[in-house]
Each structure stands twice: as structure tokens, then as C-alpha cells.
Amino acid sequence: MSDPRLASLTAAVPGLHLKTAPDDLAFYGRDWTRRWTPAPLAIALPDSVAQVKAVMAWAHANGVAVVPSGGRTGLSGGAVAANGELVLSLERMNKVIEFDRVDRLMTVQAGMALEALHNVAAEHGLIYPVDFAARGSCTIGGNIATNAGGIRVIRYGNTREWIAGLKVVTVSGELLELNRGLVKNSSGYDLRQLMIASEGTLGVIVEATVKLTDPPPPTNVMLLALPSFEVLMEVFAAFRERLQLEAFEFFTDLALKHTTAHGALNPFAEVYPYYVVTEYAAGDEAAEAAAMAAFEHCAGQGWVLDGVISTSVEQAQQIWRLREGITEAVARYTPYKNDVAVRISRMPAFLARCQSLIGGAYPHFEVVWFGHIGDGNLHINVLKPDGLGQDEFVAQCEQVTKLLAQVLAEFDGSISAEHGIGLVKKPYLSSTRSPVEIALMQSVKRALDPQGLLNPGKLFD
Amino acid sequence: MSDPRLASLTAAVPGLHLKTAPDDLAFYGRDWTRRWTPAPLAIALPDSVAQVKAVMAWAHANGVAVVPSGGRTGLSGGAVAANGELVLSLERMNKVIEFDRVDRLMTVQAGMALEALHNVAAEHGLIYPVDFAARGSCTIGGNIATNAGGIRVIRYGNTREWIAGLKVVTVSGELLELNRGLVKNSSGYDLRQLMIASEGTLGVIVEATVKLTDPPPPTNVMLLALPSFEVLMEVFAAFRERLQLEAFEFFTDLALKHTTAHGALNPFAEVYPYYVVTEYAAGDEAAEAAAMAAFEHCAGQGWVLDGVISTSVEQAQQIWRLREGITEAVARYTPYKNDVAVRISRMPAFLARCQSLIGGAYPHFEVVWFGHIGDGNLHINVLKPDGLGQDEFVAQCEQVTKLLAQVLAEFDGSISAEHGIGLVKKPYLSSTRSPVEIALMQSVKRALDPQGLLNPGKLFD
Incomplete structure (x- = not known):
């Protein structure tokens, strides 16, 4: 703990757990992407909303960048800390706050794993229907920050549809209690919706009130x-x-x-x-x-x-x-992943274009295709041959992604259906969002985080 | 057409329909509230997205305030033009752009009446399930601008759930094409969601792509x-x-x-x-x-x-x-309306408090209660006695709303479940949204509309 800022942080937030060992910095400084070398300042592990507020107030006062961190199962580098940021891990905040049978709502801390949330819902005879393979490791906070999709979207929609309330700590350490479980609340801009899919760049999600529903029929x-x-x-x-x-x-x-x-x-x-x-x-x-x-x-x-x-x-x-x-089966080939979407009606033509493009571009690579086809969402996993270096492999794949991005722009599609933009998709954001949209997003970012301290460099520069 | 700005506008937007007759100014300058005297500069009735862009570019260049206008069935004064604003009526933009059976999406111009949308969906054997009594007059654009609820929310949710894409013209006349009908699109801030319920203060909704679904069983x-x-x-x-x-x-x-x-x-x-x-x-x-x-x-x-x-x-x-x-039946009593919501589980205690408060506060007034009780949404309509002046009546009712707002704050409820804030609820916004939330909303407003030209004075000052 040689950096003098950490003594200042522990003084400002009494009782805060901090990790600074090299292994911890490496473990908490990256997500499932493996392209960036983790280099965080330290890992803060608050155990309460009060501690998150205090950490953010300290970071704000001291101009320290913060990377909010869930289960780090992300595939777009959205939780990478490679530039001396303070990682703010929610992993100790993983408890149920409240279950409400009448409202069919459950309020949980943001660090709760998706599978744990499923299990608690099941104990009450209900389900939280968003589901995907990373369920054991990913957290509900991270799910919300990327508007996670998964294998039940065709029936239940994305994470966004299931969030009835959010508690969010702002960059300056103030607490927002957004929507508080109301079904109807037409009282101005729905900042809850703005936080969903914002990838930790607008605030730190600390609690979520999720909707539950009846289990499906057999x-x-x-x-x-x-x-x-x-x-x-x-x-x-x-x-x-x-x-x-x-x-x-x-x-x-x-x-x-x-x-x-x-x-x-x-x-x-x-x-x-x-x-x-x-x-x-x-x-x-x-x-x-x-x-x-x-x-x-x-x-x-x-x-x-x-x-x-x-x-x-x-x-x-x-x-x-x-x-x-x-x-999991292809993980050992460190696959290069595309996660793209078009409108369902455009899928046949888009698939044909993709087949032609990918088949021609990767004659020597294995390409594993799968996807949530009923949502218009296609995953393309290019497997790295054992003899090829990671950097060279990624560089070759990026050339193809550039072409794929052009096809997506033509098809009014999305460069990221459910993984988020993070660092990985940032160069291709303009395939999906117009210059005017990106400029508006940047102006919203500046409005909520004028110093650019929250997850800097993610989504856009 | 004496105001020299109108000559400038018609020069800037060739072919634009403009209305300036006193009857038109009165008709288009107000909504179903009757508290403000309409006083718009003029009524612009564009017939295309290109004309809306041109009108906004002109307004932006000339510092003219604009009130976007749908069916003006609103109950919160959100579409009132009482201060020389240009009313931008979408009523001529009321056509179907596209129906897509595979995606189950329909794209319509924002000025289409809700009932017309229902009818077109029915011709295709599908439904757009958001519904309420003003269906014949209200427009889909206005529905989106207030995230309208209605009588089917318990089954289908609010308008927000049914919007797969939006075209929005910004204050400077640029076109945003938001989400374009994608099921999955995790590519940064969802500006579509920000526009929903923004009451015309962040952009002009010109087209909507709405989701359709199967008709319910018998x-x-x-x-x-x-x-x-x-x-x-x-x-x-x-x-x-x-x-x-x-x-x-x-x-x-x-x-x-x-x-x-x-x-x-x-x-x-x-x-x-x-x-x-x-x-x-x-x-x-x-x-x-x-x-x-x-x-x-x-x-x-x-x-x-x-x-x-x-x-x-x-x-x-x-x-x-x-x-x-x-x-309709109580309209002749120019009722004073409250449209409040709490979580469903809190409804019994809230109802008891309301009964006690309203019963004590209005001993001499008829009070008509109704509501979407399965959504936690209660409508309280206070009827004006024939002998009482409108101003005096509203002043008395506002005193009770102040008390009701305190109860709502205590119950974590909403001062506007589905009518929006507009001018009517503005004094009570702080019962539902914290000072930090309101400040953030204001900063978002400044980011998207720095000069404050879009529906000024609505929602907040």
C-alpha cells in the first residue's frame, strides 16, 4: 500500500476493505476478455451503500478514476482496469434486502450472483427469468449495467424489462433511489432506464429491485x-x-x-x-x-x-x-467474439451475407456460430489456432469485424446485442449509433460525470 | 401573420402549413387542462420529418421556443402554449410507414391517433395493447411523451414496454433514429428510453416503431x-x-x-x-x-x-x-384531478390515509374516486361546485394536493402515475423525485437543449 492516496482513502472510509496484492490487482483488474494488462490502483470492497457513497465522494474529491466491478464475466472489456483506476468491487454486497410477495418484487444488493437470485426467487415459488450460462459468476449489477440478454429473451425480454427500481451512487457520492418499485410513475426522465446499459459510466448501481413472475408451465x-x-x-x-x-x-x-x-x-x-x-x-x-x-x-x-x-x-x-x-468448450481457444443483432425479418439476408463474409475472411480459422436466433442475435466465435500469437490473431479478426460492422450498418443492426461496448466494441460503435447519437451520449456523460471519473475510456472517449 | 418571425419561418420551410387565426391559437394552444390562457406565436403543421427538421433548425437558429403537440388530451398542461411559443402540431403526420409481420412491428408517424393504430393492428390480426378512454383523440407521440398507462397496464405494462424504435428530431433539427426495431441492442445509453416520458422537453418524436402482439384469448x-x-x-x-x-x-x-x-x-x-x-x-x-x-x-x-x-x-x-x-361524465364539473401511485402492497394503508385526508379536506366538494388499482394507481377527481369560481376552486384543491404530496413522499409514491408532470404537477415534483434526481434531470435537459427551447417551463424550471 505504497500509494499515498490509499492512506487517504482508508482514512476517508473507515473499515473499508482494500486489496493491493499483485494477484488481487490482476484478478479484479480484468474481465473475461484477455487483451488488456490489468493495472488498477487498488481494489475497494465496500460492504454497504454508505461505504460506496464514501468511496465515490473520496474519488470525486481526489480526481481518482473508478471502475465499478461485478462478476467480471463481461466479454467487451467493460470492467477492465488497466490505467491505475480504483476498482470498486460490489462482491461483498450480495444479500437480499427485501422480498415482497404482493408486489412480486425482490430488492437485492448489486453484487448478488444471478444464480443466487434465481435460487432465492425459487424459494418463494417465483422466478427471475433472465438467464444465461454465466449465471454462477455474473452479478445482477453487471447484468443491469449491460442490459444482459441471454437464452430466455424471446419469452421474457432483456434485463431492462425486469428492473422496477435501482439505487445508484453518483460520481460525487450521492444516492439516487430510482423508481422504487412503482408500476406507474410518469414523473419526468426515467433515470433508471438511463443507468441500464450504461456500463458503469454514469453511476454505481448498488441495489436493484427486480420483478419476479410465475414459473413457466411445464x-x-x-x-x-x-x-x-x-x-x-x-x-x-x-x-x-x-x-x-x-x-x-x-x-x-x-x-x-x-x-x-x-x-x-x-x-x-x-x-x-x-x-x-x-x-x-x-x-x-x-x-x-x-x-x-x-x-x-x-x-x-x-x-x-x-x-x-x-x-x-x-x-x-x-x-x-x-x-x-x-x-466453456471453446474457451481454451481464446476465441474472438462477435455478438451482433439485426431485426428478425432481416436475419435470412444477414446470415447469408455473414456466411459469405466470414467464410471468405477466415479460410484458415475455425468459426463457431451460435445464437439467439429468435431475437435476431448471432454469436460468431473465431477460434485462435494454437500456433498463432494472440495479438496477431486479434489484429486479423479486427479486420473482419471492420467489414462486419459495415454490413451491420447496412442492415440497421447492432455491433453489440448483449455484451455491451466496453473497450472491445468501441472502435465499431459508429456502425450502430449515428454521430448525432454518439454526441448526445457524450453530452449526457459530461452532464452526469463532468470529470470523466466513472469507468473512463469505456463506450466512447 | 403580423409577427415578422413567421415570414422568416415560411421562407425557411417552404410549403409549411401555418395557422395563426385566434380560434386556432386557442384550440392548439391548450390541452384538456383549462387553467392557462393559450397564447402561442403560431401553429406549425409539418407534413414530413424533413419539415419538422427544418422547423426545429429555424427555431434553434432564431431562439424560438417550441411546444410539440399531439392530440392535446393531456391532463397536466404538458402541451399548453401560453407564452408565445411556436406550437409544432404533428396532426398531419398520422400515417402508417411500415408493417412487418415477421418482427411484429409497425412504424407509424407520431400524429396517428391511438385508436387508428388499434384499428390498423386489428386489420393484421394483431393488437397494440395500450389502451385508455382518450384513444380516439390522443396520439401515439403524446402517449410516448408521457409513457401513457391506462386500463391494460396490469396485463401489458405501460407504453414504454411497446416501443421498439423512435425517430426523434433534436432541438437543432437533427434526426435521431433510436433502436430501429431491434430486440437486442446493448450499444450504450438507450436514448429511446430517455425520450419516453420526457414530455417534449428533449426532442420531437416524429415516428414510432411499436410492438404488436396476439389478441388476448376470449x-x-x-x-x-x-x-x-x-x-x-x-x-x-x-x-x-x-x-x-x-x-x-x-x-x-x-x-x-x-x-x-x-x-x-x-x-x-x-x-x-x-x-x-x-x-x-x-x-x-x-x-x-x-x-x-x-x-x-x-x-x-x-x-x-x-x-x-x-x-x-x-x-x-x-x-x-x-x-x-x-x-367524460364529470367533465362538466371541471374536476381537479390527482393521479397518484404507490407500490401495490402499500395501497391499503395509502387508501386509508387518502380517505382520511380527502374526506377531511373537502367536506363540501364531491370527490369521485377511481383507479387502476392493480397497478397501485388511484385517480381522485374533485368536482367544482357550480357556484365556485375556477381560480378559487383550484387554489383550495392545491392546498390539499400539498398535503397529499407529503403523504406520497412518506409512501415512496408518485405524484403522477400516468398523466405526466407538465405544468400542473410541477410544484409537487419534489414529493416523488429527490433534489439530486431533479438536478440530474435538469443537467440532462441542459445537455440536450442548452437554450431551453423545447417545451420550456414543463416538468421543471
């Missing part, structure tokens, strides 16, 4: 084998028309090879180029019949070559593992 | 008679637990007296103090049985004294008229 999970990309949206339309879809996810044979190599079970004897996992309400005979009708319609058209339906919870989990295990 | 409408305020939330809980509620609205005997005097039919022979209209999914025998079980449970507890279920569309409409006709 569901079945179906795995489908498809002959081509071109029929994907036809299959989606056929299923959406007939069923209440809870999820509709696609991936390629290459993705399946990686997840099965990682322990997932492939129920098919044959190899197919494309797969879909879909989960749908199946509580009664009508729904079962509708599912069969959808399958048979697609099979009759030649859009689906094979399929299995889960007959048990275990089998449903096995099927899901084929899709959910992808990120 | 519904029934039930009218219930209740003995007291105290049991209202018990009845709500009993029905919500058993049924998929599409609406749950309450009103008092006095409200019913006014709507029946205005032509609605009362199906009960006896007089009861309180009533509920609820609409619920009733497509099958299970739902019918659940509705009967809810009714019988409440009747058994003494919470419900009588009830009727609609047996035809006509009867359902007649029941609805008892609730929806209230605003």
Missing part, C-alpha cells in the same frame, strides 16, 4: 437437425406460429463437436450441419400435438432432418448442455 | 359490488391469484351515479359504496370455474356483496362504460 426441449442456414428462419417461424416458445437457439456442427468433446452427449448417430434447441410450453395434449405438427411440417418441407424431444428433466438438461456448453 | 367482464375500501386489495389478490387478469379497475358509487346519469346502465337494483370492473381470460371451463371460485371466495368473506358477469360483447361494453365513462 416445458419440453427439442433438438432439431437442419440441413442449411437458409431454412433456419423458416423453422423458427413454423415453431413460433404453433407454440409458446421459451427459447429458440441455434448452433453449428462445429459447436457441437466442441461441446461433445467437452462431455455433452449427442443424441444423433449422424452428423448434420446445423442444430436448433427449442424449449416450449408443453403442459397439455394440445401443446404436444402442436409441437409434433411443427416438427412434421418442417420435416415435410425438408427443413428438418432429424429431431429428439426430451422425455425427462435429465434429457432436457443434456440437450441444453449442447448449446450452453459452447462458450 | 375474456369475460365482471362487475363487483364491494362494501368498503378496506376489502378492495383482498378482492384484487383473490382474483389475481386465480385468473389471468386483463384489467382490474375500481370506482365509487358517486362515479357510478355520474356515469349512469350520463347514459350508462347500472345492472344492480341496490346501491353499493364501491365497485370493481375486472376483465379476465375466460376461454375454457377451467377459467370460468376459477372466476366463480374467486367470486364465491370473496362473497363468502363478505368482501363482495353482488356481481354480474357479461354474457355478451354488448353487456361487456355496458359494464365497461360504467368505468370508462367517468372522465
Whole structure:
């Protein structure tokens, strides 16, 4: 603790936990991206809103930059601290504050893991429906800061739809209590909405009041084998028309090879180029019949070559593992990730353009495709060959992202569907947001954080 | 057209329709509030986004204040032009731009009436579910500017949930194309959300891309008679637990007296103090049985004294008229309106406090209570006695609103659930938003509209 500012900080915030060991600086200074060398000033681990306020008041008075930090499972570098910033980790603030059965609301501290939130909701017979594979490590605060999406968006929407209130500490250490769980509150600008997806650049989210809902009806999970990309949206339309879809996810044979190599079970004897996992309400005979009708319609058209339906919870989990295990299975190849979106109706043309672009651009790289296709969201994971250096690999991929960004601009799409902009997507923000929009965002940033102390360098310069 | 600025405007925007006749100035210069004397500079009626951009560029260059104007059905003075502002009416921009069946999105010009939007959606076999009594006159642009709620919020949420994209013209005449219909787009601050509920103070909404959904299953409408305020939330809980509620609205005997005097039919022979209209999914025998079980449970507890279920569309409409006709039926008494909200769980205690406060404060006035009780939203309409002057009446009511605002602050409630702040609620904004929040809102306003030209004086000074 040689930096004299830290003595000033501990004096200003009595009892504040601080970590300064090199291992801690490295651990808390980065997220799941691995492109930047962590170099934070120190790690502050407050245990209360009062401590967060005091830390921010101190940082504000002393001109110290702060990186708010959740589970650091982000894929865009939004939680990286590589320039002497103070990391403000919410990990000790991970408790339930209040459960309200009548309002169906739960207020939790921002450092609570998503899975822990799921578990508490389940104890009350309810669900918080936003879900994705990082659930065990990511925090609700981080989910809100990126408006996280995931595998249930098709049914339940993004994180934004589930936030009934936020407590946020401003850059100067003042507490905002935004919306406080009200269903209706037309009383001026909804600053809660402004904080959602702001990636820690406008305030520090310290508490969230989330909406809960009834568990879904019983569901079945179906795995489908498809002959081509071109029929994907036809299959989606056929299923959406007939069923209440809870999820509709696609991936390629290459993705399946990686997840099965990682322990997932492939129920098919044959190899197919494309797969879909879909989960749908199946509580009664009508729904079962509708599912069969959808399958048979697609099979009759030649859009689906094979399929299995889960007959048990275990089998449903096995099927899901084929899709959910992808990120973990390819992690050792330090993949370069694109997370893009277009309107659903534009997906077929966009997929064709992407296939052509990516196929031509990466002749020597393995490319794993998967995505939340019912939301218009496509994940493209380029795997680094073992012999290639990380910097050279990223440089080659960035060249392709530049081209992809041009295609996205043409398709009115988004360079970041659900990962946020952070550092990784910053060079491509203009593919998605116009110069006027970016200028307005910057003016909002200056209005709320005139000195630029909150997560500097993220989103835009 | 004596003001020399108007010659400059028509030169700057060729073909722009302008109205300057005294009747037009009076008609377009006010909304459904009647407290301010309209005094606009003129009424501009652009017919295209290009004209709106040109008008705003001119206003910006010449320092002319602008009041964006939809159907002017607002109840908070948000569309009043009483200080020489240019009224920018969107009424000529009322067309459908695009319907997209795959995305289930429709893009319309902001001046389209809500009912017209309903009708176009219905032609495509879909619904836009936000709905309220002013549907024939209000516009989608105005709905967005106040995040309008209404009678289906309990099932479908507020306007905010249904906006997939917005085109907004900035104060300097530049066009923002916000979100463009994407389901997922985590690419920085969601300026679309900032524009929703900003009451024309941050930009001019010129187009909206709204989400559509499937029509609800067949519904029934039930009218219930209740003995007291105290049991209202018990009845709500009993029905919500058993049924998929599409609406749950309450009103008092006095409200019913006014709507029946205005032509609605009362199906009960006896007089009861309180009533509920609820609409619920009733497509099958299970739902019918659940509705009967809810009714019988409440009747058994003494919470419900009588009830009727609609047996035809006509009867359902007649029941609805008892609730929806209230605003029109009391309009001739130039009511003073409160539109307040608390969390649903706090409603019983809040209702008790309100009854005590309002009963004591208005011994000589008729007070009509109704509300969207399942959203925690209560409407209090104080009727002006015929002999009392309007100014004196409002002054007396404002004294009570001051006290009500204190109660709301204590209950963490909102002074405006769905009407917006405008001019009417401005003195009470601090009951709902903290000084820090108001200061942040003001800084956002300055960032987007440094000269304060967009709807000046609304929301805050």
C-alpha cells in the first residue's frame, strides 16, 4: 500500500476493505476478455451503500478514476482496469434486502450472483427469468449495467424489462433511489432506464429491485437437425406460429463437436450441419400435438432432418448442455467474439451475407456460430489456432469485424446485442449509433460525470 | 401573420402549413387542462420529418421556443402554449410507414391517433395493447411523451414496454433514429428510453416503431359490488391469484351515479359504496370455474356483496362504460384531478390515509374516486361546485394536493402515475423525485437543449 492516496482513502472510509496484492490487482483488474494488462490502483470492497457513497465522494474529491466491478464475466472489456483506476468491487454486497410477495418484487444488493437470485426467487415459488450460462459468476449489477440478454429473451425480454427500481451512487457520492418499485410513475426522465446499459459510466448501481413472475408451465426441449442456414428462419417461424416458445437457439456442427468433446452427449448417430434447441410450453395434449405438427411440417418441407424431444428433466438438461456448453468448450481457444443483432425479418439476408463474409475472411480459422436466433442475435466465435500469437490473431479478426460492422450498418443492426461496448466494441460503435447519437451520449456523460471519473475510456472517449 | 418571425419561418420551410387565426391559437394552444390562457406565436403543421427538421433548425437558429403537440388530451398542461411559443402540431403526420409481420412491428408517424393504430393492428390480426378512454383523440407521440398507462397496464405494462424504435428530431433539427426495431441492442445509453416520458422537453418524436402482439384469448367482464375500501386489495389478490387478469379497475358509487346519469346502465337494483370492473381470460371451463371460485371466495368473506358477469360483447361494453365513462361524465364539473401511485402492497394503508385526508379536506366538494388499482394507481377527481369560481376552486384543491404530496413522499409514491408532470404537477415534483434526481434531470435537459427551447417551463424550471 505504497500509494499515498490509499492512506487517504482508508482514512476517508473507515473499515473499508482494500486489496493491493499483485494477484488481487490482476484478478479484479480484468474481465473475461484477455487483451488488456490489468493495472488498477487498488481494489475497494465496500460492504454497504454508505461505504460506496464514501468511496465515490473520496474519488470525486481526489480526481481518482473508478471502475465499478461485478462478476467480471463481461466479454467487451467493460470492467477492465488497466490505467491505475480504483476498482470498486460490489462482491461483498450480495444479500437480499427485501422480498415482497404482493408486489412480486425482490430488492437485492448489486453484487448478488444471478444464480443466487434465481435460487432465492425459487424459494418463494417465483422466478427471475433472465438467464444465461454465466449465471454462477455474473452479478445482477453487471447484468443491469449491460442490459444482459441471454437464452430466455424471446419469452421474457432483456434485463431492462425486469428492473422496477435501482439505487445508484453518483460520481460525487450521492444516492439516487430510482423508481422504487412503482408500476406507474410518469414523473419526468426515467433515470433508471438511463443507468441500464450504461456500463458503469454514469453511476454505481448498488441495489436493484427486480420483478419476479410465475414459473413457466411445464416445458419440453427439442433438438432439431437442419440441413442449411437458409431454412433456419423458416423453422423458427413454423415453431413460433404453433407454440409458446421459451427459447429458440441455434448452433453449428462445429459447436457441437466442441461441446461433445467437452462431455455433452449427442443424441444423433449422424452428423448434420446445423442444430436448433427449442424449449416450449408443453403442459397439455394440445401443446404436444402442436409441437409434433411443427416438427412434421418442417420435416415435410425438408427443413428438418432429424429431431429428439426430451422425455425427462435429465434429457432436457443434456440437450441444453449442447448449446450452453459452447462458450466453456471453446474457451481454451481464446476465441474472438462477435455478438451482433439485426431485426428478425432481416436475419435470412444477414446470415447469408455473414456466411459469405466470414467464410471468405477466415479460410484458415475455425468459426463457431451460435445464437439467439429468435431475437435476431448471432454469436460468431473465431477460434485462435494454437500456433498463432494472440495479438496477431486479434489484429486479423479486427479486420473482419471492420467489414462486419459495415454490413451491420447496412442492415440497421447492432455491433453489440448483449455484451455491451466496453473497450472491445468501441472502435465499431459508429456502425450502430449515428454521430448525432454518439454526441448526445457524450453530452449526457459530461452532464452526469463532468470529470470523466466513472469507468473512463469505456463506450466512447 | 403580423409577427415578422413567421415570414422568416415560411421562407425557411417552404410549403409549411401555418395557422395563426385566434380560434386556432386557442384550440392548439391548450390541452384538456383549462387553467392557462393559450397564447402561442403560431401553429406549425409539418407534413414530413424533413419539415419538422427544418422547423426545429429555424427555431434553434432564431431562439424560438417550441411546444410539440399531439392530440392535446393531456391532463397536466404538458402541451399548453401560453407564452408565445411556436406550437409544432404533428396532426398531419398520422400515417402508417411500415408493417412487418415477421418482427411484429409497425412504424407509424407520431400524429396517428391511438385508436387508428388499434384499428390498423386489428386489420393484421394483431393488437397494440395500450389502451385508455382518450384513444380516439390522443396520439401515439403524446402517449410516448408521457409513457401513457391506462386500463391494460396490469396485463401489458405501460407504453414504454411497446416501443421498439423512435425517430426523434433534436432541438437543432437533427434526426435521431433510436433502436430501429431491434430486440437486442446493448450499444450504450438507450436514448429511446430517455425520450419516453420526457414530455417534449428533449426532442420531437416524429415516428414510432411499436410492438404488436396476439389478441388476448376470449375474456369475460365482471362487475363487483364491494362494501368498503378496506376489502378492495383482498378482492384484487383473490382474483389475481386465480385468473389471468386483463384489467382490474375500481370506482365509487358517486362515479357510478355520474356515469349512469350520463347514459350508462347500472345492472344492480341496490346501491353499493364501491365497485370493481375486472376483465379476465375466460376461454375454457377451467377459467370460468376459477372466476366463480374467486367470486364465491370473496362473497363468502363478505368482501363482495353482488356481481354480474357479461354474457355478451354488448353487456361487456355496458359494464365497461360504467368505468370508462367517468372522465367524460364529470367533465362538466371541471374536476381537479390527482393521479397518484404507490407500490401495490402499500395501497391499503395509502387508501386509508387518502380517505382520511380527502374526506377531511373537502367536506363540501364531491370527490369521485377511481383507479387502476392493480397497478397501485388511484385517480381522485374533485368536482367544482357550480357556484365556485375556477381560480378559487383550484387554489383550495392545491392546498390539499400539498398535503397529499407529503403523504406520497412518506409512501415512496408518485405524484403522477400516468398523466405526466407538465405544468400542473410541477410544484409537487419534489414529493416523488429527490433534489439530486431533479438536478440530474435538469443537467440532462441542459445537455440536450442548452437554450431551453423545447417545451420550456414543463416538468421543471
